[in-house]
Amino acid sequence: MRASLQRHFYVAQRATALLLAPLVVVHLVLIMIAVKNGLTADEILSRTRGNVLWAVFYGLFVVAAAVHAPLGVRNVLREWTPLSQQLVDAFCVFLFLLLLLAGLRAVVAVY
C-alpha cells in the first residue's frame, strides 16, 4: 500500500473524529429531547420528512462514521490479531461500504 495513502488515512481518521464530536453531542441531546414525551415513528418522521437540515446532518454523520470506524478497526485488527494485512484491509473496505450504504439508506428512508 502506498505510504502516502497511510498518511491520508491518518488525517481522515483524526479529521472525522473532530467532526463526529459535535455531531454526537447534538445527536445525544436530540435523543433526550425526542423521547421526553414518548417516542413514536410518527413523531420522528414528522421531524425528518422533507427536512433538508436533518438529512444533511445525519448524512454527514453517516459519512464521518463510515470513514472513522473502519480506520479505527483496521488499527486494532492490525495491532492485535494475526490476520494478514490484505484480509484486514478487505474487511475494513467491506465495513466502510456497509456503514455507508446502510446509514445513507436510513437517512433517505426518513427524509
Place this chain on the structure above:
Amino acid sequence: MTNKISVSIWRGKSDGEYQTYEVELRENQTVLDIVTEVQRQHEPSLAYRFACRVGVCGSCAMTVNGVPRWTCRTHVNQVTKNNSLTIGPLRNLPVIKDLVVDMKPFFKKWQTAGASFTGGKTRHDPVATISSESPGRKAADAGIECINCAVCYSACDVVGWDDSYAGPAALNRIWTLVNDERQVNKRAVLDAAFADGGCGSCHSQGNCTRHCPVELSPSESIAALKRSAFMGLPKTGAVESNKIDTGADRES
C-alpha cells in the same frame, strides 16, 4: 552498615534465570562497575556489553530493577532497593547471552522506517551552512543527540506487542531528517513515517521520553510527525550559504 550488596543478574538466554552474587559496595560505584566486578571476581563467563563507560556510545544499556537504563551513568546508590539490585538484559530484544541482547531488530527497523539521511550533493559540492537559529536546525537539535542505546525501544510497550512498530528512536530520527535542510525528498521520508508500524502506531504513552538517558523526547518528535500530516512539512529555514570561502573567487 553493610558494605555488600546483593546483585541478581540474568544468566542464559530468554529461558535463563537470575543468579545472585554478593558484591562489595564502593563509593561512586556505577551499575556497570557492579557488573564488571561480578564478571571479574565471581562469574568470568558473564556476558555483557560496554565500550566508552562515559555515556557516549550507548552500548551498556540494561534493565536495572525493572527499568531500562544506561548502566555506566547510573550510580548504584540511586537505584538500589533494600540493598539489592536486579540486573537483566533489555526488554523487547532477543537475548544472546546473559546481559547481551541482539540489537539487529532495533537497527533493522531504523532502515525499514527510512530513518537514514539522504543528501543531494556530492563531495565536490560546497558544504551547506545551516544557521543555528533556523527553525529546522532548532527542531533537529532537540532530537539529534540520540546515542542509539535502545533504552526507549526497551521501555516502549507498543514495541513489546506490535512487531511492526518502528520504535521511538527510529521515529525520532525521522523527525530530525524532515527538519534537515540537506535531506532530499522529505515528503517521501514523512510518508514513510506513516507506513504501517510508523508514527500512527504510537500510543503516546511517553515511556520513551521518561527513560531516555540523554533526555531527548521521542514522544514530542512523534507527535510533531503526526502534526505534519495536517500541517505539512515543517519549515526548516533557508540554507544560509552553501559556499565555502576557499579564496579561489577572490581577486588577486
